Amino acid sequence: MDRNALLVGGAVGVVVVAAVTAVLVPGVLADPTDEGPIRPGPVDVADVSIAAGPATGETVTLGIETRIDHRGNPTQNVSVLVRAIDAESGLLATTQRVDVGNISRDGETTAATNLTVPREGGYDIEVALYREAERVDQAKRSVSGVSAIKPPYLQSTTSFTDTEALPPVSYSIEDAGEDRTTLDLTATLTNTGDEPAEDLSVTFVLRQAESNIVASRTTVDAGTISAGRTDSVDATATVPSGYNYYIDAVLMRDGVVIDTARGAANLNPTRTISVNQTTEDVELRVEDFEDDDDRTPEDYESERTRTESSAPGFGVVVALVALLATALVARRWRQ
Missing domain, CATH: 2.60.40.10 (Immunoglobulins)
Structure with a gap:
């Protein structure tokens, strides 16, 4: 057989086998344009x-x-x-x-x-x-x-001032009595917002420094504070004389506390306190802080009994003197 014819026949056979395999087994031949799986971008x-x-x-x-x-x-x-x-x-x-x-x-x-x-x-x-x-x-x-981060009901553009030249809480003495002292209280507020501040009130609470007993409590309307303005709120309080007090000021709106501030009132000249500390304890008379309006009829009766029991004519010494005088008179009568 001619060698050339044999080579041509073999080549044709390879092509036929490849074509049949490609038909019977899809994908056996690689696509020359296929670059494999796509790598995801970073x-x-x-x-x-x-x-x-x-x-x-x-x-x-x-x-x-x-x-x-x-x-x-x-x-x-x-x-x-x-x-x-x-x-x-x-x-x-x-x-x-x-x-x-x-x-x-x-x-x-x-x-x-x-x-x-x-x-x-x-x-x-x-x-x-x-x-x-x-x-x-x-x-x-x-x-x-x-x-x-405050909820809406706590958000406010108005607060107490915080400078040495304009303290948030201050006081002056209106009337200094032997037992009671009346104070003029002032709280200073600043509105940093763009709208007027309304429906505000300030509660002043005076506590005796060493015992924390509330001596006075009063609430006043703060009125309207214009945008960007500083204004003051005034009140009066009467407390027992001779003690030192913390003055707590509470800024409120519709029953919600917006801001607080504290001052100190030194009515005891021998001892002083600051807002952050006390320097010495003092002797406290609780009866100085009792409210006369809260006393019951039994309290008055007890006080009257104590007063009568110490009146002249009911003491032990007076009774002995009377007994001795009676004995002397009886002796002279027998003589």
């Missing part, structure tokens, strides 16, 4: 920001915004896990997961969520970025002073 945490949201008396909501940076090929099944950990105890307070889904375009993508935590202390916010089930990046931020 993703990472670009930044994390925290904003204060709504607050109640017990909790506050923190708005967590995570910016994700993506480059290259599309990335599927991206998610963000956000955790709030108590900064003092290290205990997990709450956690949230955000499903971002597939990211195909280059640039930053935002994932936002809210975490509700107790309104106290501080928290470490941990953000973990996942692709499929694999953690690919993470970030950490901290927030402190969460208790300063």
